[in-house]
Amino acid sequence: MNRPRPTERTNWLIVAAVLALVAFGCGESGDAGSSPAVGSGAGGAAGSAGAGGESGLDGSGGAAAPNFGDALGENPALFADPLRNAGDFPGMSTDATEGAQAYAEAALACYATPNACAGPDCSAFASCCVNTGACCAPVVDNPALPAALDFRVCGAPELLDCAEASSAMTTTFGELEPVLNARGLVPNGTADAEGGALIGQPVNLSSQRVDLEVQFALPVGCGGTCLESAGVAFTATAPGTFVDAEVGLLLSGSRELVNVMIGNEVADSFFAGPGSTKWRLVLSPDGEAELFRDGALQGRYAFDAAALSQAQLVAFGRNLSATANSAAVASIEVQVADCDNPRAWSERQPLAVSIDVNDAARHAFGAAPSIVDLGQAKHVAYELDGAVYVGELASPAEVTVAAPAPLLAPSGPDEAMGLRSPELVFDGSSVFLFYAAHDASGAGTIRSAVSDPSLAAFTRIGAPGLIPAGDIVSYEAPTVAYREGLWLLVVRATYVSGATELQAFYTSNLDDGWAPVVNGGLEQLTRVESATAEITEPSLMIHNSAYQLYYARRSGTRWSVELLVSDELLIWREMGDVLGGSDEAYDSLGARSPDVISGPDRIEIVYSGQDGVAFALGTASRTAPSDTAPSIF
Secondary structure (H helix, E strand, O other): OOOOOOOHHHHHHHHHHHHHHHHHHOOOOHHHHHOOOOOOOOOOOOOHHHOOOOOOOOOOOOOOOOOHHHHHHHOOOOOOOOOOOOOOOOOOOOOHHHHHHHHHHHHHHHHOOOOHHHOHHHOOOHHHHOOOOOOOEEOOOOOOOOOEEEHHHOOOOOHHHHHHHOOOOEEEEOOOOOEEEOOEEEOOOOOOOOEEEEEEEEEOOOOEEEEEEEEEEOOOOOOOOOOEEEEEEEEOOOOOOOOOOOEEEEEEOOOOEEEEEEOOEEEEEEEOOOOOOOEEEEEOOOOEEEEEEOOEEEEEEEOOHHHOOOEEEEEEEOEOOOOOOOOEEEEEEEEEEEOOOOOOOEEEEEOEEEEOOOOHHHHHHOEEEEEEEOOOOEEEEEEEOOEEEEEEEEEOOEEEEOOOOOOEOOOOHHHOOOEEEEEEEEOOOOEEEEEEEEOOOOOEEEEEEEEOOOOOOOEEOOOOOEOOOOOEEEEEEEEEEEEOOEEEEEEEEEEOOOOEEEEEEEEOOHHHOOEEOOOOOHHHHHOEOOOOEEEEEEEEEEEOOEEEEEEEEEEOOEEEEEEEEEOOOOOOEEEEEEEOOOOOHHHOOEEEEEEEEEEOOEEEEEEEEEOOOOEEEEEEEEEOOOOOOOOOO
């Protein structure tokens, strides 16, 4: 979507107004301003072993607040979406430092806890769209659940006919068939078991937001002694004698209460009210359930969204009165939307490599894969024996390498120990290959090569790369994002002391070399000094107006992929572990070497899976809406 660019002064006035509003709306920042990112940091230059960290939060350290006035003054406009966050702060007002600090405090307050980010006052930050249910896209084509199902006026004698007329695939269960009448759906359970019906197809509550509105019909003449109930809930298991109501609502007819069911237990209860009362349950992939009664918020509850990737909607209950007087589900309305949950990967599978050489099977154990979308096809690069191979992604589970020889092999003293961590980037006309060249001592330097989209051959770029100097003895594992003429680089830096951290750089011209992003929070947040831990192999992507930075973390011998998100590469929101071991043999013990690409409403990843013996190439994808971050203009 194209938007007219505001003038420089208009930019500042709008941004200043938004900063003031957000800073006020997110509440007092308090100590939140004392750390550039909140969560499980590993210490840093200003916060070794936890100094400067925030008490009461899950973190082992942090750093003193960066000087964002100076940082924004020395850095260019680094926003992931310049149209959404137009302009940078310095030079637009004599109060640039004050405005930048307000921005920092507002971001830190919104990122301080998972729930803080979900509020509408934090919508200025696109990073808050990740895993909160705040930025979701409605499912329009073939929704799993019916948009509306009014059982009272269905006009069909049988439930299955009613469901068919409403395009809801429905299966009944229980000793007696559920009954449809003017009251609605009577589950028709017995004294010893529940009855009811499965409605629609399963939904993934770990990556989808579900807005469920229910009306109940209270039993007639119950008198406080009858056994009458009717409920609507999501379950992860097939109904047995009773339904495991993981999250939902259950009307207790004898007590005239509507119970909030969480984990098959009553979490809260409310007076049922008349039959016209509308109960609305909003379930977000971050595991928060909000209950509304006739439009008024009644409470918020935590549920296990991660365990409900195949959640089945069920209407259920027990009825011992005559069906004309029984408790019933009168009607339901459902809206389902896809959201960005970085843990909801699907189609996870090993990635086979097809290459015309005798030891083709060995190529499936290539390291540090990278994926790029050239429009007509996707390609994957990987490193094997210190050289770089590139093949076309022929299917989601297979890479076809046309040439048996590597497209880039070591050449020269600075590459004596091989080429590592290839990174493919397409700028719209050429394909660039960034990599770490390791010399005889093992020290890494970031270099690059270029090819046309045919990928027939790569030519090294003679321009300056990123060369270690001073206390830094090596740069490894480059990841590069390109947007609107600006190149953005994140690498792992190794110090003389052995400490490592991720660092960010930028340039508008590769011939000019790289300039560091200054005074941000990435270094302190990712610094590692322990010999038994490691952070490496970052992958930077822009999606839905925010940066998503994936990276590999080693704890002991186990690897997993974690995620940081940011609007401007300075302040980061931690998402924690998003890809670890699975039930599959090839990655049963963990995952590392992630590389991601953003597509329309979807994210794809290639990585290396750990099985306890070796690492093998793997792939996965997940639904992730694009263009849903709210505009701040």
